[in-house]
Amino acid sequence: MKAPAPGVWTARVLTLFPQMFPGPLGMSLTGRALERGLWALEPIDIRDFAFDRHRSVDAPPAGGGPGMVMRPDVVAAAIDHADAGLSREEWPIIYLSPRGRRFDQAMARRLAACRGATLLCGRFEGVDQRVLDARGVEEVSLGDFVLTGGEIPAMALIDATVRLIPRVLGNAESTQEESFSSGLLEHPQYTRPTEWEGRAIPEVLLSGHHAKIAAWRRAQSERLTKERRPDLWRALSEGSADPEGEAELSDAKTSAATGGQKKDER
Missing domain, CATH: 3.40.1280.10 (SPOUT methyltransferase, trefoil knot domain)
Known part of the structure; x- marks a missing residue:
C-alpha cells in the first residue's frame, strides 16, 4: 500500500x-x-x-x-x-x-x-x-x-x-454553530419567506441586533438540549462534557x- x-x-x-x-x-x-x-x-x-x-x-x-x-x-x-x-x-x-x-x-x-x-x-x-x-x-x-x-x-x-x-x-463558521460543537444541540434555523402558512420567523432574528440574536440562539439550544438530550445537559451541568474534544x-x-x-x- x-x-x-x-x-x-x-x-x-x-x-x-x-x-x-x-x-x-x-x-x-x-x-x-x-x-x-x-x-x-x-x-x-x-x-x-x-x-x-x-x-x-x-x-x-x-x-x-x-x-x-x-x-x-x-x-x-x-x-x-x-x-x-x-x-x-x-x-x-x-x-x-x-x-x-x-x-x-x-x-x-x-x-x-x-x-x-x-x-x-x-x-x-x-x-x-x-x-x-x-x-x-x-x-x-x-x-x-x-x-x-x-x-x-x-x-x-x-x-x-x-x-x-x-x-x-x-465556510468554516458553519461547523462552529451546529449541534454538538458547543456540547449543545443546534438552535432552530429559519429563512425566507418571512411568513409561511401563518408561521412567522421569530422577530428577534429580523432585528439586526447581533447580541440579542446570539442570546436567543443560545437559549434555544439550551432548551432543546434539556428537552431532547437530558444526558448531554446533565453532562454539561456537571462539568463532565467535552465540547472541545x-x-x-x-x-x-x-x-x-x-x-x-x-x-x-x-
Missing part, C-alpha cells in the same frame, strides 16, 4: 463490498472535495487476502453458535496491507462495532486531525477478537441498533470527519457491549 499523499486525509476501508464505495460519499460536498483531492478514499477488498481458491474469509464460531466469524489471519493480512506504518495516534484503525465507544463530534474532530484512518467493516457474527487485540484496533459504535454490516456506519463516520477538513465545506479517547476498546447485539455491524 502506497503512503498517503502529504497533507491529504485518507480513509482506507476494509470491506467485503468495495463496490459500495464511494456511494453517498461521492455526492455533494464530500464528493466535490474528493474530486478536488481534499481527501482520499481507498476501498480494500478483504477477500483479496484469503488463503484459498474459494476466497474464504469466515469460519464457524468457536464454542458453537449461529452464523460465521471473520477469520483473524485473513483480516490481519488486510490490516497489515492497509497499515500506513504510522502510530495509532496519527493513523487509527477502527472497527465499526456496537460494543465500541459511541461516535460523537469530539471523535470526529480527533480523527480529522489525524493523517487518515483505516476502517474495518465487519459482517456475519463479527471479527475474531484476537486480531482486534493484536493490531490495536479501536471499536466504535454509531448507536444502539443493528445493521447487516459496517459499510453504512463507515460512510457516516467518514462524512462526519471529512466535513471538518479545511476547505471541504467552504480534549478528553482522553484511549479507552475506546473497553466500552461494554449492549445486551443482545451482534458485534460486527457498527
Whole structure:
C-alpha cells in the first residue's frame, strides 16, 4: 500500500463490498472535495487476502453458535496491507462495532486531525477478537441498533470527519454553530419567506441586533438540549462534557457491549 499523499486525509476501508464505495460519499460536498483531492478514499477488498481458491474469509464460531466469524489471519493480512506504518495516534484503525465507544463530534474532530484512518467493516457474527487485540484496533459504535454490516456506519463516520477538513465545506463558521460543537444541540434555523402558512420567523432574528440574536440562539439550544438530550445537559451541568474534544479517547476498546447485539455491524 502506497503512503498517503502529504497533507491529504485518507480513509482506507476494509470491506467485503468495495463496490459500495464511494456511494453517498461521492455526492455533494464530500464528493466535490474528493474530486478536488481534499481527501482520499481507498476501498480494500478483504477477500483479496484469503488463503484459498474459494476466497474464504469466515469460519464457524468457536464454542458453537449461529452464523460465521471473520477469520483473524485473513483480516490481519488486510490490516497489515492497509497499515500506513504510522502510530495509532496519527493513523487509527477502527472497527465499526456496537460494543465500541459511541461516535460523537469530539471523535470526529480527533480523527480529522489525524493523517487518515483505516476502517474495518465487519459482517456475519463479527471479527475474531484476537486480531482486534493484536493490531490495536479501536471499536466504535454509531448507536444502539443493528445493521447487516459496517459499510453504512463507515460512510457516516467518514462524512462526519471529512466535513471538518479545511476547505471541504467552504465556510468554516458553519461547523462552529451546529449541534454538538458547543456540547449543545443546534438552535432552530429559519429563512425566507418571512411568513409561511401563518408561521412567522421569530422577530428577534429580523432585528439586526447581533447580541440579542446570539442570546436567543443560545437559549434555544439550551432548551432543546434539556428537552431532547437530558444526558448531554446533565453532562454539561456537571462539568463532565467535552465540547472541545480534549478528553482522553484511549479507552475506546473497553466500552461494554449492549445486551443482545451482534458485534460486527457498527
